[in-house]
Amino acid sequence: MPEGLEAEIWRRAAQPIVGRSIRHVWCDERVAPDGLVDTLNDARILAVDRTGKVVQIVTDAGVLGLHLGMTGRIEIDGTAPIERLEYASGADRPEWDRLRLTTLPAATVDGSGAPAVRMNDPRRLGRLSLDEHLELGPDLLTLSAAELGGALGRRTVAIKSLLLDQAAVAGLGNLCADEVLFWAGVAPGRSADELGEKEIVAIARACRTRLSKMLEAGGSTHGALSPQVRAGPAVCPRDGAPLQRSTIGARTAVWCPAHQR
DNA sequence: CGGCATGTTTCGCC
DNA sequence: AGGCGAAACATGCC
Known part of the structure; x- marks a missing residue:
């Protein structure tokens, strides 16, 4: 599930650890930079933040x-804010x-x-970083039309690919990108540089409004284009037209040709 | 077995 | 130089 919304859920859930001191750190060295353990041992946790999809433990x-x-999933004090991942194993092996x-x-x-x-x-595509400089675009939850317009520039990639580019907009993943375009009424394959002002406004607004609702509902899987809808032949939740599956930017896009133009 | 999966990075080609 | 698309990465599941 990890898109920006999941990272935000984990960030919120991790607030109880702020103010504590780190006593012991263990990590899989294959996904961590050298020296991470030594650096963090005995450090004091000052905050837990989020930048795009990255959860940051500030010490x-x-x-x-x-x-x-x-x-990747996160547990805080033995509790998982997001219990199970949609496209991953339900198992949780040490x-x-x-x-x-x-x-x-x-x-x-729980004193456990x-x-x-x-x-x-499980898949080990995630990783750990230390004092990493992130160059990311404006955040998915507060994106303004002016910010999105600036990110578009003269880019000729499909608008969906641009939304997935973390340097353009931070935090959007495959599900949220489809969801935002669905509510904005914009087809995912449209070239970014040919979008009109109204469409830019609609996309930015959809980011703020729809994604906030999905966040409160539980994350990226809680939109109109839920994994259940994406999985099979389905009809558009808005107008009943058959949904289409296309490959855009090497990812599967699900959209409604009837109202996304 | 083949294909697919909420992500990022790298490589080659304009 | 920088944008773009495809392939690679690692692993589980249907």
Whole structure:
């Protein structure tokens, strides 16, 4: 599930660890930069932030970045804010753990000794970073028409590909990009530079309004184009026309040719 | 077995 | 130089 919405859910859920000290760090060295463990041991957690899809644990010794990839999940104090991933195994095997971080004080909720932060990622496309400089576009939840217009420029890529470009707009993934275009009434394959002002306004507005609703509903899978709708032959939830599946930018786009033009 | 999956990075070609 | 598209990465599931 990890798109910007999931990262935001995890960021919120992680706030209880702010103010604690890191007692022990373990990580899968294949997905972490050298020196990460030594740097973070005994550091104090100052904040948990989000930049695009990246959850950032800010400490007085450095910023730990959690990139979830396609199948990464986070547990806080032994509790998973998002229980299961739509396009990943329902299993949760210890050998898929990529980060275990314990704190003082430890979790107070259940006294189970569970890590304060645990990242589990079956597919191992996710990774950890330390003091990484991120060059990302404006955030998906607050995107303005002016910001989107600036990102479009003279780009000739499909608008959907541009929305997935993290340097253009930060935090959108495949599901949210389809969802936003669905509500904005714009076909995903349209060249970015040929969009009119009204369409730019509609896309930016759809980001702010629809994505906020999806966030409160539970994340990227809670839109009109849910995984259930995407999976099979389905009709448009808005007008009943047959939905179309296309490959755009090497990803599957689901859209309604009747109202997305 | 083939194909597909919420993501990013890299490579070759304009 | 920089935009663009395809391929690669790693793994599980249907």
